[in-house]
Amino acid sequence: METILNSLALGFSVALRPDILWFAFIGCLVGTLVGMLPGIGPLAGISILLPLTFGLDATKAIVMLAGIYYGSQYGGSTTSILMRIPGEASSVMTCIDGHAMAKKGRAGAALCIAAVGSFVAGTFGIVMLTLIAPPLATFALRFGPPEYTALLVLGLIFLAYMSTTSLIRTLLMAAIGLLLGTIGIDVMTGHFRFSFGIAELGDGIGIVPVAVGLFGLGELLATPSRQVAADIMRPKLRELLPTREEWRQSTAPIARGSVLGFMIGIIPGSAHIIASFMSYAVERKVSKTPEEFGKGAVAGVAGPESANNSASTGAFVPMLALGIPTGPVTAVLIAALLIHGVPPGPTLVNDHPNVFWGFVASMYVGNLMLLLLNLPLVGLFVNLLRIPYAYLYPLIIMFCVIGVYEVNHSIVDVWIMLIMGVVGYCIKKFGFDPAPLVLGLVIAPIFEMSLRQSLIMSDGTWLIFLQRPIAAILLAICLLMLALAVMSYLSQRRDWRAKLAEAEAASEKN
Amino acid sequence: MTIRADHVAGGALIAFGVLVFAISADLPFGTVSAPGAGMMPKLTAGLMMLFAAIIFITGKQSAPASSIDWSDRGHALLLVVITAIATVIYTTLGFIITMTLLVFSLLVVVERKKILPAATYAVGLTLFAYWLFGMALKAPLERGLLWF
Numbered sequence A: 001m002e003t004i005l006n007s008l009a010l011g012f013s014v015a016l017r018p019d020i021l022w023f024a025f026i027g028c029l030v031g032t033l034v035g036m037l038p039g040i041g042p043l044a045g046i047s048i049l050l051p052l053t054f055g056l057d058a059t060k061a062i063v064m065l066a067g068i069y070y071g072s073q074y075g076g077s078t079t080s081i082l083m084r085i086p087g088e089a090s091s092v093m094t095c096i097d098g099h100a101m102a103k104k105g106r107a108g109a110a111l112c113i114a115a116v117g118s119f120v121a122g123t124f125g126i127v128m129l130t131l132i133a134p135p136l137a138t139f140a141l142r143f144g145p146p147e148y149t150a151l152l153v154l155g156l157i158f159l160a161y162m163s164t165t166s167l168i169r170t171l172l173m174a175a176i177g178l179l180l181g182t183i184g185i186d187v188m189t190g191h192f193r194f195s196f197g198i199a200e201l202g203d204g205i206g207i208v209p210v211a212v213g214l215f216g217l218g219e220l221l222a223t224p225s226r227q228v229a230a231d232i233m234r235p236k237l238r239e240l241l242p243t244r245e246e247w248r249q250s251t252a253p254i255a256r257g258s259v260l261g262f263m264i265g266i267i268p269g270s271a272h273i274i275a276s277f278m279s280y281a282v283e284r285k286v287s288k289t290p291e292e293f294g295k296g297a298v299a300g301v302a303g304p305e306s307a308n309n310s311a312s313t314g315a316f317v318p319m320l321a322l323g324i325p326t327g328p329v330t331a332v333l334i335a336a337l338l339i340h341g342v343p344p345g346p347t348l349v350n351d352h353p354n355v356f357w358g359f360v361a362s363m364y365v366g367n368l369m370l371l372l373l374n375l376p377l378v379g380l381f382v383n384l385l386r387i388p389y390a391y392l393y394p395l396i397i398m399f400c401v402i403g404v405y406e407v408n409h410s411i412v413d414v415w416i417m418l419i420m421g422v423v424g425y426c427i428k429k430f431g432f433d434p435a436p437l438v439l440g441l442v443i444a445p446i447f448e449m450s451l452r453q454s455l456i457m458s459d460g461t462w463l464i465f466l467q468r469p470i471a472a473i474l475l476a477i478c479l480l481m482l483a484l485a486v487m488s489y490l491s492q493r494r495d496w497r498a499k500l501a502e503a504e505a506a507s508e509k510n
Numbered sequence B: 001m002t003i004r005a006d007h008v009a010g011g012a013l014i015a016f017g018v019l020v021f022a023i024s025a026d027l028p029f030g031t032v033s034a035p036g037a038g039m040m041p042k043l044t045a046g047l048m049m050l051f052a053a054i055i056f057i058t059g060k061q062s063a064p065a066s067s068i069d070w071s072d073r074g075h076a077l078l079l080v081v082i083t084a085i086a087t088v089i090y091t092t093l094g095f096i097i098t099m100t101l102l103v104f105s106l107l108v109v110v111e112r113k114k115i116l117p118a119a120t121y122a123v124g125l126t127l128f129a130y131w132l133f134g135m136a137l138k139a140p141l142e143r144g145l146l147w148f
Helices: A002-015 A018-036 A042-053 A058-083 A089-103 A107-140 A145-162 A167-180 A199-203 A207-221 A244-265 A271-286 A299-314 A316-322 A328-339 A353-374 A378-384 A389-408 A411-429 A435-457 A469-490 A496-509 B005-023 B039-061 B073-110 B115-136
Strands: none
Touching: A002 A018, A002 A107, A002 A353, A018 A042, A018 A058, A018 A353, A018 A378, A042 A058, A042 A207, A042 A328, A042 A389, A058 A089, A058 A107, A058 A299, A058 A328, A058 A353, A058 A378, A089 A107, A089 A271, A089 A299, A107 A244, A107 A299, A107 A316, A107 A353, A145 A167, A145 A435, A145 A469, A167 A435, A167 A469, A167 B005, A167 B039, A199 A411, A207 A328, A207 A389, A207 A411, A207 A435, A207 B073, A244 A271, A244 A299, A271 A299, A299 A316, A316 A328, A328 A435, A389 A411, A389 B073, A389 B115, A411 B073, A435 B039, B005 B039, B073 B115
């Protein structure tokens, strides 16, 4: 414990430097805007702004990019409550009761509860991250190629199990991502794979053009400006304080949402989305007045908003401690760290303590900044939502092109983004989720390398994955998840995933 | 027989898998004890085809392919065409001219905005982006033939 406190003190000595504070502020501010604006999520926001961090050192870069991620969870609630449009997918559940509260004249109170809940949950998540990540990283030092292979398989199976689309559809998307990840020079043999004589493809397909194409451009292609309404309520500053009764009703949901969100956050998948849905379901289940849900229940705002913030912090645990992305956002953050020469994983805590602890400490500060940003300045942010979408999306397309081009100064990357935009548009039409594709693309090199190393180590026997205890346990969990999914399919049971899919579909129609 | 959305998606991805196998024919698979460069692409393409086949076979439960809403296709096509043209001219004409034309075209062609306000917005926005990326953040932007 003393070691952790000393390390945290080192982190605060980094995070409280004026230059780091400035980049944390920029990240939080941009994240709030990204979360609020429909058509641009945290993934596209981080990917587009990634090239801006090239001139910065690793600490400043990761502090700013992570600020965009957790800041977007705060910002997403604003449009949900005031416009009934989830600026970010994890705010879908907040739309229901948040907007109902707004219609009753309690928009300010809903915003305040969402912001305070987010702050409490975010801080709880960081405390847990501080306590869990270092010992987990120490444990992960025992991992060899077979364990990493099993862990990555488990990540994919978890992602598929937790997905709102079917298990097979998710695995299909992940397989396409893994296939795309094989493009380029094979590092073990030097063979060029699928490069078609294009020199730029020798290094493989970058995550930024794929992520920006699928999540940024793909979203814009499917969103004509006539479909974006702008009916906005504007709360007054004096209306922001909830009543004593509203505070009382929100306390327990914030606590439950924080714990639940963190636990779900460390599991691969779109954790912050799942966490907010599950928190809503739990709150309705434990409520003495479940009939109030959908009509402006305070717990329906406090629980999901806390859960999605806690989950977004929880997602940093496997990213920092194991070097494993739990979703596309953490995958881009890993790419960002690698670009700056800092490999995330078990050695990060010891090899780059300034980066690790500076990042952790900056999140404490960032959460405080977000609370201060999101409450008094909500009126100012609301004004930004009045910019017509027809004028907003050309700006986003311009940023997509600049952001992608600036990563490698490669026009091939811009073409890849454009192709991926069309792919993203089409796969959404056919009911596929693009997130597993990005995850597959990111883990493909690690997965291929660890699988091939494992097979070479074992002289060609697949039993190596069962002979090593940690790998065997991880694969047993995979089998359990698959069995659960098959049982659910055979019994045609509508479980929480089906309900989440319905809620998301209903939200998209609105 | 009604063609379902999953029949189209599954069929297209099976065909894609066949194409991957065809173009990766020259990549050596190797052996299990010494995997070659072709192992991973062929394994993942095989998995992709397997999952696509399951989706194809169970496709009768999905919505009819004709029920997919493509009403936004015109908007999508225009965006793709305009962005593609901008991509083609970007390295030749440079940042300021290309981005101004990109934003202006999106506003006038796609959104049917009046020419003067659209031009003013396009120029203003591009100059702001030039200042932000090129001057404040010192990102080396493409200069093109006209050197700006």
